[in-house]
Amino acid sequence: MLYSPGLYCPAPGEAAGISISDSEARRFKLLRIYCEGSAIATIGMATVVLVGWAFGVEVLTSVLPGLVTMKVNTALGLGFSGISVWLQLPGKSRSRKSLSITRYSAHVLALLVVLIGAGTLAEYLFGVNLGIDQLLFRDPMGSVGTSSPGRPAPMTGIAFIASGLALVLLDRKTKRGSGPAQGLSLWSGLIGLMAITGYVYQASLVSKIFLYTKVALNTAIGLFLVSSAVFFARPRVGLAGDLTGDGAGSVVARRFLPAIVLIPILLGWICLRGEIAGMYGMELGLGLQTTVNIVVFAALVWWNARRLNKEYDQRSQAEVEIRALNAALERRVAERTKSLELLSERLSLATAIARVGVWEWELVGKMSIWDATMFEIYGFPPVVPVPYEKWSAAVLPEDLPAAEANLQRSIAEKNQGSAEFRIGLPDGSVRNISVIQKAILDDQASVTRLIGVNMDITERKRAQEALEQGAKDQLRFKDEFLSHVSHELRSPLTAIKQFTTILLSGLAGELNKEQREYQQIVLKNIRQLQSMIDDLLDVTRAEAGKLSVEPESTSAWDAVTDSLNTLRVSSEGKGVSLVSELPPDLPPVHADQTRLRQILIILLDNALKFTPKGGAVRVRARLQKGDAWFVVLEVSDTGCGMSPEACERVFERLFQVEQPSQASRKGLGLGLFICKELVTRQGGEIWVQSEPQVGSTFSFTLPVFSLNNVIAPLLKDDRWPAESVALVMAEICFGGGGSLDSQQECRHEIRNLVQRCLLPNLDVLLPKMSYGAEGERFFIAAFADEKGASILAKRIRDQFECIPHLRRTNLTLLVTYTMLKPFPLEGGSSQENMVTTMATSLENTIKSQILSEGVS
Amino acid sequence: MTNNLSNKKILIIEDDADVRLGYNVLLKANHYDTFFAADAMGAITEARKCLPDVIVLDLGLPAGDGFVVLERLRANMQLQMVPVIVVSGRDLPVNKERVLLLGAKAFIQKPWNDSELLALIGKLAGQPDLSVAQPK
Numbered sequence: 002m003l004y005s006p007g008l009y010c011p012a013p014g015e016a017a018g019i020s021i022s023d024s025e026a027r028r029f030k031l032l033r034i035y036c037e038g039s040a041i042a043t044i045g046m047a048t049v050v051l052v053g054w055a056f057g058v059e060v061l062t063s064v065l066p067g068l069v070t071m072k073v074n075t076a077l078g079l080g081f082s083g084i085s086v087w088l089q090l091p092g093k094s095r096s097r098k099s100l101s102i103t104r105y106s107a108h109v110l111a112l113l114v115v116l117i118g119a120g121t122l123a124e125y126l127f128g129v130n131l132g133i134d135q136l137l138f139r140d141p142m143g144s145v146g147t148s149s150p151g152r153p154a155p156m157t158g159i160a161f162i163a164s165g166l167a168l169v170l171l172d173r174k175t176k177r178g179s180g181p182a183q184g185l186s187l188w189s190g191l192i193g194l195m196a197i198t199g200y201v202y203q204a205s206l207v208s209k210i211f212l213y214t215k216v217a218l219n220t221a222i223g224l225f226l227v228s229s230a231v232f233f234a235r236p237r238v239g240l241a242g243d244l245t246g247d248g249a250g251s252v253v254a255r256r257f258l259p260a261i262v263l264i265p266i267l268l269g270w271i272c273l274r275g276e277i278a279g280m281y282g283m284e285l286g287l288g289l290q291t292t293v294n295i296v297v298f299a300a301l302v303w304w305n306a307r308r309l310n311k312e313y314d315q316r317s318q319a320e321v322e323i324r325a326l327n328a329a330l331e332r333r334v335a336e337r338t339k340s341l342e343l344l345s346e347r348l349s350l351a352t353a354i355a356r357v358g359v360w361e362w363e364l365v366g367k368m369s370i371w372d373a374t375m376f377e378i379y380g381f382p383p384v385v386p387v388p389y390e391k392w393s394a395a396v397l398p399e400d401l402p403a404a405e406a407n408l409q410r411s412i413a414e415k416n417q418g419s420a421e422f423r424i425g426l427p428d429g430s431v432r433n434i435s436v437i438q439k440a441i442l443d444d445q446a447s448v449t450r451l452i453g454v455n456m457d458i459t460e461r462k463r464a465q466e467a468l469e470q471g472a473k474d475q476l477r478f479k480d481e482f483l484s485h486v487s488h489e490l491r492s493p494l495t496a497i498k499q500f501t502t503i504l505l506s507g508l509a510g511e512l513n514k515e516q517r518e519y520q521q522i523v524l525k526n527i528r529q530l531q532s533m534i535d536d537l538l539d540v541t542r543a544e545a546g547k548l549s550v551e552p553e554s555t556s557a558w559d560a561v562t563d564s565l566n567t568l569r570v571s572s573e574g575k576g577v578s579l580v581s582e583l584p585p586d587l588p589p590v591h592a593d594q595t596r597l598r599q600i601l602i603i604l605l606d607n608a609l610k611f612t613p614k615g616g617a618v619r620v621r622a623r624l625q626k627g628d629a630w631f632v633v634l635e636v637s638d639t640g641c642g643m644s645p646e647a648c649e650r651v652f653e654r655l656f657q658v659e660q661p662s663q664a665s666r667k668g669l670g671l672g673l674f675i676c677k678e679l680v681t682r683q684g685g686e687i688w689v690q691s692e693p694q695v696g697s698t699f700s701f702t703l704p705v706f707s708l709n710n711v712i713a714p715l716l717k718d719d720r721w722p723a724e725s726v727a728l729v730m731a732e733i734c735f736g737g738g739g740s741l742d743s744q745q746e747c748r749h750e751i752r753n754l755v756q757r758c759l760l761p762n763l764d765v766l767l768p769k770m771s772y773g774a775e776g777e778r779f780f781i782a783a784f785a786d787e788k789g790a791s792i793l794a795k796r797i798r799d800q801f802e803c804i805p806h807l808r809r810t811n812l813t814l815l816v817t818y819t820m821l822k823p824f825p826l827e828g829g830s831s832q833e834n835m836v837t838t839m840a841t842s843l844e845n846t847i848k849s850q851i852l853s854e855g856v857s
Numbered sequence: 858m859t860n861n862l863s864n865k866k867i868l869i870i871e872d873d874a875d876v877r878l879g880y881n882v883l884l885k886a887n888h889y890d891t892f893f894a895a896d897a898m899g900a901i902t903e904a905r906k907c908l909p910d911v912i913v914l915d916l917g918l919p920a921g922d923g924f925v926v927l928e929r930l931r932a933n934m935q936l937q938m939v940p941v942i943v944v945s946g947r948d949l950p951v952n953k954e955r956v957l958l959l960g961a962k963a964f965i966q967k968p969w970n971d972s973e974l975l976a977l978i979g980k981l982a983g984q985p986d987l988s989v990a991q992p993k
Contacts, residue, residue: 488917488945488946488947490946491967492873492876492917492946495873495876495969496879497968498968498969499875499883499968502883503882503886506886506971508883509882531968750957
């Protein structure tokens with residue numbers, strides 16, 4: 002059989018998920034084997050009988066020759082019952098579909114059984130022959146104990162009705178929970194038992210009620226087996242359940258029931274045998290039977306009482322142990338509770354001291370529970386729960402959105418979060434609060450509440466602000482101090498320089514050669530001091546981020562030539578040659594002209610300082626192509642060089658190389674720091690390569706000037722398609738006269754004037770470009786249509802009219818504009834491409850303007 | 858250096874006596890008549906008295922700084938046309954723009970080169986500026 006206890010599958014109608022003990026499982030397994038065995042035995046018996054009928058072997062139809070035969074219909078009924086009960090035993094089939102088919106066929110068979118029983122009974126009751134008795138095989142007339150040939154006994158009919166119905170109603174339950182099937186099976190079982198008892202006592206009366214056909218022995222056994230199988234087919238429910246359970250009642254029932262069934266039969270049979278043998282009379286026999294019955298049952302009761310008492314003792318023992326365990330558990334719980342209380346007390350003490358308020362917010366009711374510190378922080382009377390609105394009203398309105406967003410974020414993301422906000426207290430004061438909260442999830446992983454802490458950080462915030470202010474003040478003080486000191490140093494320096502110059506120019510009488518030489522030394526040192534003060538101020542500005550850099554299109558070639566010229570005299574004095582090795586086709590760089598000279602002079606000055614007589618200082622340049630193009634400028638010397646450690650630190654502020662004694666005066670150690678700042682501010686890099694005793698090479702890069710870089714920041718996404726871009730030109734014409742200096746001033750002033758007229762983010766004043774007429778013409782790229790461009794031009798002219806002193810220096814300003822081709826954003830082309838296109842277009846237009854100027 | 862027939866008058870407004878003496882030697886040697894003021898108060902008084910051709914103004918002055926002097930000069934009918942050269946030890950970028958806006962003709966950083974200063978004074982004294990820059 003397929004059945005195994007491990008794979009026990011509850012049949013429909015049995016409550017699923019009931020846990021069963023091991024002994025119960027074993028019992029059920031045995032019962033199942035019994036039911037199955039009974040069913041199969043019955044089926045086998047019926048088959049044998051049918052075979053007997055089929056082949057006319059009479060002995061097969063009755064147990065012993067001469068006994069009543071089992072009729073064909075009885076055999077069919079028993080066989081069907083056996084099959085039906087076998088089909089309905091639990092754990093037969095797994096799939097739902099086959100289960101319902103099985104059940105359906107079982108019910109059909111059971112109904113057939115009922116039909117056979119009902120038909121047979123009807124024939125007896127109404128004295129008719131329905132023709133069903135010898136449907137299959139003929140029963141020879143005059144069979145033993147048979148009233149009508151082939152007709153089963155009336156008791157068998159009743160039993161079939163009962164057991165057939167029981168099989169149909171196997172899984173039905175009455176309202177009180179007991180199965181009607183078991184009651185019905187008891188009836189048929191009782192009939193079987195009665196017949197068996199009759200055979201045992203050889204009393205034909207019992208097995209032959211109403212003097213009709215007798216119940217055959219094999220029929221009686223079959224009925225008994227089938228009925229018991231039906232009875233135990235559902236061992237958990239109803240009467241069977243009372244027998245199969247683990248309870249004391251079931252145990253007692255199991256012990257007594259077999260004895261109650263078997264012992265009286267056995268004793269009755271023994272006594273009857275004795276009576277029949279004539280050993281004693283009927284009275285004595287009955288007396289004996291009764292006495293033995295009493296003794297046997299008393300012994301049984303005593304044995305059972307003993308077993309129960311023993312079990313009771315064991316149970317009491319177990320109970321005592323469980324009580325002890327329980328007490329120990331309770332003690333431990335109490336201890337843990339106490340330590341938790343202590344912990345909680347400590348925690349609340351700590352939170353109170355640290356002014357940390359603890360809160361818990363139920364999302365459903367929008368109410369929160371606060372601890373005492375929370376109320377203290379918020380200055381509320383301590384009433385819980387606190388409605389959400391009360392909290393939100395306390396938060397300063399300008400901080401509320403952020404504070405609420407923080408909470409909502411925690412809920413949405415189901416995690417921890419923090420924020421800071423301010424609250425207004427009832428007394429009007431304001432506190433800074435820092436909140437940290439965590440979302441608490443329920444079983445469905447949805448947020449039901451938030452717990453968190455509020456910290457009063459007012460003091461901390463105040464201290465922090467004071468500290469920041471202090472640091473800021475200190476920094477400003479330092480800057481102001483440095484800048485003040487530098488200015489104050491300049492005044493006496495001015496006087497020293499003045500009088501040295503006066504002496505040198507012979508205004509206080511002619512100097513002799515030696516005196517003149519010494520005054521020259523004074524003057525040289527004044528210049529050094531002056532440049533140190535300038536450096537100091539530059540550093541102060543660099544630190545304040547105010548180092549002014551105005552990048553424009555600058556010729557590196559010019560800057561290098563100028564710087565070399567400036568230092569030519571001192572290099573010749575030192576006997577060091579200054580060499581420029583620049584390629585002629587160097588593109589203009591995007592840099593501040595003055596700052597570029599400053600960088601070059603610092604580097605060249607350093608190089609001269611460390612190069613011995615007869616050495617050489619070289620300036621080289623090359624183009625570095627990449628994503629962006631750079632010009633690399635190099636200043637190399639044949640001086641004493643530096644160690645690798647010094648190379649690393651050389652751009653640090655106040656860093657100075659340890660100098661051999663013969664070296665000239667040290668500087669402040671600020672020059673290279675300023676260089677680095679300036680180069681970085683202009684978008685370049687600076688580095689050094691050096692070898693001791695061979696020389697050093699300082700290199701720095703500056704971006705190649707490109708219009709792209711100038712106009713790129715203007716071009717935000719929403720500007721495209723840039724349908725109308727105008728090039729506005731403001732041209733200064735000097736009407737003769739005026740020094741070069743004043744012309745320079747005018748240029749500067751007009752540049753500022755033009756700058757003032759521009760609309761931010763729409764117009765850009767292009768830097769001076771080498772192919773522009775040296776700043777006498779200003780070019781403006783404007784995101785404007787024709788009308789916008791004309792308005793801009795008019796604005797510049799009007800502004801110019803407002804500055805009379807410019808107008809009267811024979812200066813004229815000519816403002817014109819020209820429209821550029823539109824720049825639609827074509828599919829597939831990136832914005833960078835568009836910028837390049839626009840820059841190229843601008844450049845070409847500017848070049849053509851200058852060219853046309855030249856021709857005319 | 859310069860060969861003016863009639864001496865031009867230069868007013869020096871400078872609080873440092875040594876620097877004033879330096880100016881005196883240099884300008885006298887270049888045939889200028891020199892006048893001096895040591896503070897902002899005295900500056901206007903002295904200017905009205907001498908009606909100079911060029912004013913050299915130091916920014917750092919006691920009793921009101923150079924900016925105040927510039928504003929007062931611009932507000933004075935007699936003096937508003939006089940070209941002013943501002944000389945200062947203060948930072949160049951910030952202050953230069955401001956003084957030029959207030960109508961000064963030039964800004965020179967201390968310590969200066971004598972030749973530069975003389976060239977500038979010569980230019981401004983020789984070519985009296987006809988423009989009238991009104992403060993807005």
